[in-house]
Amino acid sequence: MSTAILDDTTTRPATGSIPTAGPDVEITGPIRERYEEILTPEAIRFVAELHHRFAGRRHDRLADRMRRRFEIGNGRDPKFRKDTAHVREDARWQVAGAGPGLEDRRVEITGPTDPKMTINALNSGAKVWLADQEDATSPTWRNVIEGQLSLRDAIRGELTYTSPEGKRYEVTATETPTIVMRPRGWHLVEKHIRFTDRLGRQMATSGSLVDFGLYFFHNAQALIDSGRGPYFYIAKLESSEEARLWDDVFSFSEEYLGIDHGTIRATVLIETLPAAFEMEEILFELRDHCAGLNAGRWDYIFSIIKNYRGRGARFVMPDRSEVTMTVPFMRAYTELLVKTCHKRGAHAIGGMSAFIPNRRDAEVTQRAMEKVSADKHREAGDGFDGTWVAHPDLIPIARAEFDAVLGDRPNQIDRKRDDVKVKAADLLDVHIGRPITAQGVHDNVSVAIRYIEAWLRGQGAVAIDNLMEDAATAEISRSQVWQWIHQDRTTEDGTPITREYVEQLIQQTLAEVPRTATDRFDDAAEVFREVSMGDDFPTFLTTVAYAKFLTDED
Template sequence: MTITDTGSPPTTSPLHASTSSGTFTGPIATHQPTIEILGAVRDRYDEILTPDAIAFLTALHDRFSARRYDRLADRMRTRFEVGIGRDPRFRDETAHIREDAEWQVAGAAPGLEDRRVEITGPTDPKMTINALNSGAKVWLADQEDATSPTWKNVIEGQLSLRDAIRGELSFTSPEGKVYEVTATETPTIVMRPRGWHLAEQHIRFIDRSGRRLSASGSLVDFGLYFFHNAERLIANGRGPYFYLAKLESSEEARLWDDIFAFSEEYIGIPYGTIRATVLIETLPAAFEMDEILFALRDHCAGLNAGRWDYIFSIIKNYRGRGARFVLPDRSEVTMTVPFMRAYTDLLVKTCHRRGAFAIGGMSAFIPNRRDPEVTARAFEKVAADKKREAGDGFDGTWVAHPDLIPVARAEFDAVLGDRPNQVDRQRDDVEVKASQLLDVHIGLPVTAAGVKANVSVAIRYLEAWLRGLGAVAIDNLMEDAATAEISRSQVWQWIHQDRSTEGGTPITREYIERLIAEVLSEVERRDPSTGSGTDRFDDAADIFREVSLREEFPAFLTLTAYSRYLVDSE
């Protein structure tokens, strides 16, 4: 059965919630809150979808789903205000939080003291085993941008994590290759649930007023992982740790903090056991770093510079604000351009002032074991990126490939030595103004090659995403939902701001249609008669048209695509 809700707020909130306690004041309850499983229950799914776990999901949705909708409505208002010319600012009403030098966050918990290299990746069994054998300090177990949210991936990712935490995970590929965890010391797992905007349409929540709503992807991912693994993780000497994606305000952080406190009490573990690292990957969040840390202070380990989604957020918020907000080719929007430099400097300063870890982002370059020249270039680019981060004061960084771990570690070792981190390094030399965070002038043109690259990458990524792959190597770069968002949103903005390529070709819908045709003629199609399955390029091209060529700008490319293609499609 398909549910049509796609994660946007309903016309009216299902219930009215208080701002902090999670208790409701609304219509008189006439229904018992209920969770219904709509997705197929396959082999071992009952180990995750247990009655007790479903009861926990029901309690989470009963207490917090209304506040989720309120926060999504806040996002819409913020985007509208930026669109009509009201730039983000540092909030006057929270100045006392920023100016108070005394408060600190909880900081490191067992297994999080040294985070100099973190590997990211999806949670299928093979990638889970590879991550655990990688030698990284931390594994970001990604149920968000690196995972295509098919029902299979959502639940079987939970099974992979459950088995890994219990030392029971193994995997045999269709070719007969056996994968097992062999490392004597495995990375600390930090799980990333889906963002607040994403629904889980294979699970339905019926609230106290009888309204039927798709479940929250955030609450499903967090709830199932926490319920099944928190106590086992503590027994293993670690803990339930999370990366929080796509936050846009301290109110959203407070919502998570209340969820953490409720969840700790629900299963009977001490308050403050959970640790969260927040990705600062939206423009509004960059103006509330102190406030986000403060809202989560009893559960907070640090912040991460989520560079790709941050660039996407800049484009999304300023897409209609004129030519001066138009960015050049994606490849030219590096970490050293003014607005990115200001954002990362502010992040390090803010974190270290509060005793929080500052974790760097992921360079997209990846090695190719069959091409030494590509590998050498990737090593060079990644080394330069990590040298800059370590020198700027970051305590650790991300990589997307095991071969990059020694490269990144060498740069952080050179700065940290035997120290686990450099949280004690204060960046008193940094003073970032609002205008610097909004200084997007780069002064480079849009090229024909850059336009085609965006069309090609977005279509090829979407094709893989429709087949259940969330992180894909394309042209020796690691692409995920965030980089695909940049590609399609730049195309939309170039069209609507009447941009032309460096060679003088107007970037119009007709021009993009020609490029779509070119890309479809160049990709390698699958031949179903060979048993390799059917490709999804035509569907991917249709999605790309919808999110890049329509007059309206969809907030996220995955929302419509998820509802249309991934729900009950396996």
């Protein structure tokens, strides 16, 4: 592993070394071909300045999260805030809305930023590509930096890729999707770049600020020149104070590069339970930079389990497959999101159905098409302005459902949904009335271990059992197992869900999967045991796996 301190007096280096920009930042990750095009002295100086200004506030916000989880765990339910009632009651303010190229978002494709997936997304025919450096990307050092290279080349029309088998990929579409990049959430760190603050304390950098900073610094002006702009999906927010922090990051960054205030546009994923109670406040804090909100369904389910994991049987959910978008608490959450967005002139973007086609199995494909069509029909009918898909073959299905509602209109923001009346109790009524089955427990164990194994090998979005799994769906699987164990649940046939029972399923999974000399299944099982069977509940499985296995290997 090479180490370099950045020095701003040095010119661009040869491959394998990096110049420096002062004592604030140390790069400890290996320097591979072309990395110096991303890790320039000027870009690293910008990232260092972001940390000087905002790292302390980031830590404060993370401390607020811990306090809030403790309060919920001890019986204090979230509620709509009294101290911000004036924001909700003031009908005059609106958000900035869509920037150039974001007016029509009826179908967005999501996926990681490796060269092949980038090219496939740009050729997909979607209106928007969510270029995902978060839940669909395993944050290996290679993925973090080479994802930035893919985006840099794509924005400049220079991206090509040749597979190990010799197949060449290139962008052929005459009209490519607008890129909306998703940096890692506030909770994640980048341990291959270390920052020393003005008090001399050294720490890992923020994954959020690294991902945002490198992308914005290198691409903002090129995106503006192309007629679009620097657009971002913001993940895992839990409060309007966190939104205000992002807004201050945006304002400072625009000023730093001499870009007009309000050029950045952010779409916030409402994918945590606390954020669902502060949708309007989040829009308000980001109003100069905000394009809309997205219903991040899978992380939202995970957030409810995480916050209520110790609050008794009333908050225990059944098999993951039974927690659908049509259960009452999910309907309340999505309808409130649409109403809130349209009240403030913001896009409401629907979530991703996990079903994906299988080109080798016509029956599976037909079932996936039917499930996705029904999901998108519901979203378009509820007032959403667009939706997500994870596979190019699903774009025509989703587009047809939104075309039927939108016609030639780019969105349906004018549909205000004043009929929606959602109370705090509606968001917290998670009773579904279905059993936990032995198959459901088995599937959670199997899917989580197989996903973690792929994640440890650098894959963040993985097709498993004809569903697209990412970090959020794996979080549901492992957190349900933890809750079932600690709440003394039994399966439908009366079998207690204990650590011993789950260990048997782990061994069964390890026996069922094909093994190779280089697989990571033993490591994956170790991670799974820690995040689903321990006395303590790790806040995110990815932070555990990252610290144990990704920081010293790549």
